[in-house]
Each structure stands twice: as C-alpha cells, then as structure tokens.
Amino acid sequence: SSMSPPPPSSSTTTPTSHFIGKKEDIVKAGRVTKLVNGCRDVLVLHHQGQLHAMDVRCYHAGGALQHGDIEEFNGRLCIVCPWHKYKITLEEGEGLYQAVDDPTVRPLRTYWRSKGVKQRIHKVTEVNGGVYVTLNDSSEVIESDTYQTERYRTGLKAQ
Template sequence: MEQKGPPGELYFVGKKEELMEAKRTFRTVEDRDILIIYHQEGFYAMDSYCHHAGGMLQNGDIEEIDGKLCIICPKHKYKISLAKGEGLYKGNDPTQKTPRTKWFSKGVKQRVHTVTETNGDIYVKLSREPAWIDSDYFQGEKGKVERARAEALETMAST
C-alpha cells in the first residue's frame, strides 16, 4: 500500500483493530518502507530495514532490554529500541574497577516515525529529523540495490 501526499502529513496506515491483530504491518509512505508494530498495547513505527545490513525487521523478536522495548534484527541480532531507534549493545564498563557487563547505547541508528490514532484509524507522520540516521541508507537507491543483491545471494545459498 503506497501512500503519497504533502511532506509532514499524517498518513492513514490502517484500522486499529486490523493492525492490532496483525501485530506487524509493512507500508510504503512517500517512497519510504516502514514497519508498524503493535506490542504491549502500543503502536510504533520505524524504517523497516535494519540500519546495519538491511535485514527485514518485520520478522524480528521483541524483547525488553535494560527497561526498553527492542526489536532484534533476525539477520545479525542487532538490538533497536522501538521508541527511539537507539542501537543497544552489551559491553564492559571501563570506568569500573571490577568490569561489569551492562547495556550501552550506540545512539539513534533507526529512524522512527510518529503514530497517532483518531476514531479507530491509525496514522503515521514520517520523521523529518534533518540529520542522517543510519537506516536512511537502506531507503535510498544504493541501499535498495545492496539489499536486493544480498537477498538474491541468500536465496541462491538456500537452494
């Protein structure tokens, strides 16, 4: 379902009940592929391809990590917070005398979009954050070509 309109507009992406039942829904809005997720009574929207290597987030598990709901890319297990698009990783805190493993942020890596509901209809407003966010790469032409090539190689390897 391709949605087009003036930049900054709210885009209808589906009926609340249908999106709740589906749990995850793929939409293309202004030539941007996004994933709408319904989890624990909340809606989230983000670029649908992982910032790291373009993996399809639609099939990723959702877990709570360090108090944040995260989707885990099925391709390389990258962890991305649903609310902010933050990349998370586990490492040792070098400031501690006794190294302890904890979760750290890589900063925002995945572009997230605003979801609103009006009278049972769900709308998405695309992020207009002007700074480059890593997931932007897989929304552009070079990233789409790279993603297609990787998918073709995976298909050939599995046959």
C-alpha cells in the same frame, strides 16, 4: 556518509499523516509494513498496547525488522534484528550494545550502552480507529536512511 539519501519529505514544511490501516487489523496482525508517501518503507507494530513505527530495514545491513522479536533490555523495549541480532529501541531507534566494564575482572560485568539513534522512528497516531504515520523528516542523517533508497526498495519487492 556522503552516499546517504536525503531524509523523507525534506522539501515540505507541513508534516502529513498517512493512513496505514485500521487499528483492529494492525492489532490482530501485530505488524504491518507499508510504503509511505511513495518514498519510505515503514514498519508499524503493536506491542503491549502501544503502536510504534520505524524504518523497516535495519541500520546495520538492511535486515528485515518485521521478522524481529521484541525483547526488553535494561528496561527498554527493543526489536531484535533477525539478521545479526542488533537491538534497536522501539521508542527512540537507539542501537543498544553490551559493554564490559573491566575485561580483567571475573565474573565479567556487562552493561547496556547506547550507540545513539541509528534507526529512524516515525510518529504514529490513531484517529477514529485508523492508524496513521507521520514521517520523521528531521534533516539529521540517520543510519537507517541508507536502506531507503530506490535500490533497496526494489530489492525488497523482488524477494
């Protein structure tokens, strides 16, 4: 919508990686949240040997994804938002939903479908035991951008 804030770092041309923490600490904790570059609250998580990073607040209504379970749907790992159980793929930030093929047929047959990319995913790199995030500065508006404004950041800190 026209109310969406600009994507992060859109004014810079060289992407910068930001230190998040030591890998051993992140592996031990499983997840960490961090304000990156003073402008973006990012969730970094370690699951099945892989690191992932995404906007911490759910694209649907700002839910706290750091408290979500990780489950596999249709062969894709997702974080399940603790607020209304929306499923978001870890790799792409796609919103998945279950669709019914034909509601008149019993038993109902359901399929997992994608709503497209809804959550901004960021790049994670490991260098010498450190974990770094490079913000995804694609100029495409992604729904989770809505919850990265100053207003929502301040709200998170006050909780």
